[in-house]
Amino acid sequence: xxxxxxxxxxxFRNEYQKASVNIIYSANWLNEKIKTMLxxxxxxxxxxxxxxxxxxxxxxxxxxxxRSRMLDKMSDTSRIVERLLKKGLVEKxxxxxxxxxxxxxxxxxxxxxxxxxxxxxxxxxxxxQNLSETEAATLNKLLDKMRE
Numbered sequence: 307x308x309x310x311x312x313x314x315x316x317x318f319r320n321e322y323q324k325a326s327v328n329i330i331y332s333a334n335w336l337n338e339k340i341k342t343m344l345x346x347x348x349x350x351x352x353x354x355x356x357x358x359x360x361x362x363x364x365x366x367x368x369x370x371x372x373r374s375r376m377l378d379k380m381s382d383t384s385r386i387v388e389r390l391l392k393k394g395l396v397e398k399x400x401x402x403x404x405x406x407x408x409x410x411x412x413x414x415x416x417x418x419x420x421x422x423x424x425x426x427x428x429x430x431x432x433x434x435q436n437l438s439e440t441e442a443a444t445l446n447k448l449l450d451k452m453r454e
Contacts, residue, residue, distance in 0.1 A: 352376070366399070394413055
């Protein structure tokens, strides 16, 4: 029965409604699983996402640039960056090109934490182990198509 059993709802208006509810439910389920993995390191999924963005870019970014690359577009990027700054995981300095902007870069401590968390990638991959690589590719195409 799948989602009907999990959320205790027997009937959906149509398959589109069921798909929408299923996507929301699955996203929340996956996010909670990842959050549980990150909790021992006192980091949230949004903070993890920002650290990965900064590491991947290899140059300082403004909070607006970070926000444009984040998975959760509704996040308060400035507030999350401030929390990362207090933890010593990022560094901030005034942008040399535009004094109104602040550049954010990942610190050595942030890089060290990501190196540690990279070892958990296999655990994260295990969360969707029930899908074959082909099924995962198909799911990616369907989700991309839905957002187009």
